[in-house]
Amino acid sequence: MSVAISATLAANEALDRRRRAGLPVLPLAFGEAGLNVHPGLERRLGAAAGRGAYGPVAGSATLRDAAAGYWRRRGLSADPDLVVAGPGSKPLLYALLLAVGGSVVVPRPSWVSYAAQTRLMGAEPVFVPIRPGEGGVPDPGALAGAVARARAAGHVVRSVVVTLPDNPTGTLAPPDTVRRLCEAARELDLVIIADEIYRDLVFDQRGDFPSPARFAPERTVITTALSKSLALGGWRIGVARLPGELHGLRDRLAGVASEIWSSASGPVQEAAAYAFTEPPEIADRITASRRLHAAVATAMAERFASAGARVAAPQGGFYCYPEFAGPVRDHLRERFGIRTSADLADLLLEEHGVGVLPGSAFGDPPEALRVRVASSLLYGDTHEQRDAALGAPDPLALPWVADALDRAAEVLAELTSEVRAAVPVSA
Numbered sequence: 001m002s003v004a005i006s007a008t009l010a011a012n013e014a015l016d017r018r019r020r021a022g023l024p025v026l027p028l029a030f031g032e033a034g035l036n037v038h039p040g041l042e043r044r045l046g047a048a049a050g051r052g053a054y055g056p057v058a059g060s061a062t063l064r065d066a067a068a069g070y071w072r073r074r075g076l077s078a079d080p081d082l083v084v085a086g087p088g089s090k091p092l093l094y095a096l097l098l099a100v101g102g103s104v105v106v107p108r109p110s111w112v113s114y115a116a117q118t119r120l121m122g123a124e125p126v127f128v129p130i131r132p133g134e135g136g137v138p139d140p141g142a143l144a145g146a147v148a149r150a151r152a153a154g155h156v157v158r159s160v161v162v163t164l165p166d167n168p169t170g171t172l173a174p175p176d177t178v179r180r181l182c183e184a185a186r187e188l189d190l191v192i193i194a195d196e197i198y199r200d201l202v203f204d205q206r207g208d209f210p211s212p213a214r215f216a217p218e219r220t221v222i223t224t225a226l227s228k229s230l231a232l233g234g235w236r237i238g239v240a241r242l243p244g245e246l247h248g249l250r251d252r253l254a255g256v257a258s259e260i261w262s263s264a265s266g267p268v269q270e271a272a273a274y275a276f277t278e279p280p281e282i283a284d285r286i287t288a289s290r291r292l293h294a295a296v297a298t299a300m301a302e303r304f305a306s307a308g309a310r311v312a313a314p315q316g317g318f319y320c321y322p323e324f325a326g327p328v329r330d331h332l333r334e335r336f337g338i339r340t341s342a343d344l345a346d347l348l349l350e351e352h353g354v355g356v357l358p359g360s361a362f363g364d365p366p367e368a369l370r371v372r373v374a375s376s377l378l379y380g381d382t383h384e385q386r387d388a389a390l391g392a393p394d395p396l397a398l399p400w401v402a403d404a405l406d407r408a409a410e411v412l413a414e415l416t417s418e419v420r421a422a423v424p425v426s427a
Helices: 007-020 039-047 061-072 089-100 112-120 140-152 175-188 249-260 266-276 280-306 326-336 341-352 383-391 399-422
Strands: 083-086 103-108 125-131 134-138 157-163 191-195 220-225 238-241 369-374
Touching (some): 039 280, 061 238, 061 266, 083 249, 089 249, 125 140, 157 175, 175 191, 341 369
Parallel strands (some): 191 220
16 A cells, blocks of 8 residues: 655655755644753663664563553553563554554544554544544544444444543543543443553643543553653654553564564663653653743744634643634635645745644544644754753743744734734634
């Protein structure tokens, strides 16, 4: 089958081409954490650089022990023998889908790769809309009907994916919604795959984190990685926690892994094991990055709201998901010929150098003028600027961050100021 490059990676490459051509760029498309590698992790990686041998398929005992401890400190039981490591959570997710098999329920909207990976394995995604402001979790009230229709059409539906907190919306579904989703999944005999890669970037760490493993521990698999919380996307390391009740799944997952990646990088596993033990220097780095992400993502959402977009306040990660509707939507169509979210993303890129992703890339209807905005590459172009942003009491006051926010506001004002002057729009 023909497979197009992932929308997020394609957008990043388009922005790179503009940058190399000397054109101005405001990079709001790619979900990279945008910070420097912690020096302690660099040292750990360097010290392990001589580990060139293949390791166990499921990952080193040191890493699996550390990951199990990470989950135990969050109130979840975890057996190192039921932890599997891989070269990033993305291939782990794909291997899990292959190991479980069948069609997959995915939220609408949801991260671009869930549906794409389902199709890659020859199955069809079953889209179920989210509840307003509760991204990442299919509406529990709509789940049973959607699965029944898919099964009646001959699809074997075996799993549901949830993201907590969510990419693309930046929101976090409340515990009651997750509990109801788990009850429905139990009735429908679905494996729950919980992508919790942004868990440590929930802005309010005092809140009740609604992991499905609390409500349906016997059928919930959790995946996570260090690419978001510690800005280690290029290191490619992730871990999955499996329940013992899903008999045979661990061995099937390891079997898939053995045929795709054999074993994750040994030196990276060594550094990741240190990170998952959460020593003070690593915990402090995650706290600082969470504070930075919250400040800049919230400020960016406010710029879109001021331009007349409907946008939920971000609750975690570094995304917001604004929508232009009503009079603003009509204005964009009449003045600029914008009829789809892809039209809007193209206009922002080609005319203004602003990279965003259209909502259609996340499964939303093309005619809904929604875009995903990632603010995490605004922290600086140099090592020194990124460290300054991380440590700043008010990162919004830094000139390069303020300039980026001002540029976004200017572009949005150019698109919407006329209609907002004529018809006040509520955010």
